[in-house]
Amino acid sequence: MSTEPIAEELRDATVTRGAGGVIIELAQVDKFFGDFQALKDVNMKVGKQEVVVVIGPSGSGKSTLIRCINRLEEHDAGRIVVDGVELSNDIKAIREVRRETGMVFQQFNLFPHLTVLDNVTLAPRQVRKTPRAEAERLGRQMLEQVKIPEQADKYPAQLSGGQQQRVAIARALAMQPKVMLFDEPTSALDPEMINEVLESMKELARTGMTMIVVTHEMGFAREVADRVVFMEEGQIVEVGTAEHFFTNPSEERTKLFLSQIL
């Protein structure tokens, strides 16, 4: 992208704002659960270093969308390309994409039988074949980044929800991914813990990480999102800057949804 697109152009979900090139591309993606169509003809691109926030009512397909990007869900039609690798049934391609794509879940999904440090170092050691000492050095560095280095030797159950979610972020970062996917990372947290997680995510955005974040935290969107995508019933309804959504959303459905969450 040679010139920064103007706000009007950003209304198209395939126009990106990143620094140099597209890293994720979804073209005409459909996804069905039985008879229920979770994604309908989704077209979207994400640029390198871009932060995209996906909002929408529950059941709108926003979680399905990001779960298709690392193939936790299989799309039924269309193309999904991540960093030049197209997702298909090829298990090698899938694992290549997953190596480069970190994911943070609503329910943290830490491994309860492993210490915090082992949670963080497992994938680098087993997937990247990083030697233990190197992996632990990296792991502690990641825990440092999310501001909980002192918890390294505890078990997840001994941590608060906010701390657990920050460990989950560190665990994903330890694979040094090119893209981070966040699936409602603060929805399961007590209110007083939401900020510490959002702070970690903002910090990450400032380092230039490419991020897709499913969330209702509009304050976060306003602060760090390059673009906001509003979904409903499996379709992308409206796209724009956070500012656009706050000031003059064009679709009636967007206005209605925003009036409910703001």
Next chain:
Amino acid sequence: MTAGGVTTHAGAWIRQNLFRNARDSILTVVFGALLAFLTYRALSFVLGEDWEIQRQNMRNSLVGPEISGTDLWAPVIGIWLIAAAVGVMIGALDRSQHADQPGAILDPLRPAHWRQIAYRTVARLWPVFALVVFILLLTGSTTGLLVTLAAMALAFLGRAAGVRLPLGSVRWAALATALAPIVAVLIIRFGFGIDWNDWGGFLLVAFAGAAGIALSFPLGIFLALGRRSKLPVMKGLSVAYIEFFRGVPLVVLLLIGSLVIGLFLPRSLIPSEPIRAVIIFTLFTAAYFAEVVRGGLQSLPEGQEEAAKALGLPAWRITSFIVLPQALRNVIPAIVGQSISLWKDTSLMFIIGLAEPLRLASAFTRQPEFRGQGLITLTLFFAGLIYWIVSFTMSRESQRLERKLGVGQR
């Protein structure tokens, strides 16, 4: 605390827990009387009966009638080997668990630690010690005493070696402990050349039970994973296997193994009777283990597997690092229950004519000097005692393991 303090404390405890109100007091008195009566009867049975029949047949009970003379050293060496390996294992575990506080490691070579070691060992294994003491008192055998003391000394020295191993040798110590019984079996069978058919008594069922558990557990895990497989053939075969072996009584399977297999295999290829029994126990119990493990697999939240996938872990590593450790931990009580069940089922080998403790117990009463005196109560009591003490010890060890792995506090 002074002696008076202890008394007051005990008195308070008794009032609080046993005589809190009229109802509690009545229950305490009634059940206390019942317990005292049963204890009295049990003790007067054990102490009052003439145990001559069991005294004369102790060797038969322990290793069967076919092993005698110098061959008796075979099982003795096996026991020594296992005792030493277990000692090393416990020492290495102690070392690794107190890596950050070396002062807490119990070292057998430091006399100051002897009391602690003795106390913990007895607290942990008192049922086994009670049995050994009973046997030694009954037989009055000096050799038996020396063999026992040597086994304890080996475990003691093994522990001393274990705490001196470098950190991180726990897995090697565990491997050695797992290999020790295998080596013991090989020594008895091939070192001393004692034919499978000559194994008897407690030695036979200990071998059949341990081999059955050790072999059926991995097979059960494999079947449980197979049953959850997305490949229809794998899934179908696993389901068929599990449903078949759960649906047929073990006794029928043992008889099939004993009688029918001979019709299909050339004589030279037929394994001997005890081995066939072990194979049947393994095949049978694997089906049950499979269902137990499947329960454990289902207890895991889906998010565990998803998180592992999202990190790019390959399927078999997800299974071995994430899924199985948690799933198995969640079903330890059922796994132990199944193991105890198999252990007790080994007495069914009497159906196919093997010299297991039950058959021996009744055979002793047909010896000329003991015939027709109703002594089967004594011999059966002893056979049952051995079964019970092993089961009880397994159960206690599993509770320890559960506490250690923190089941239920995820």
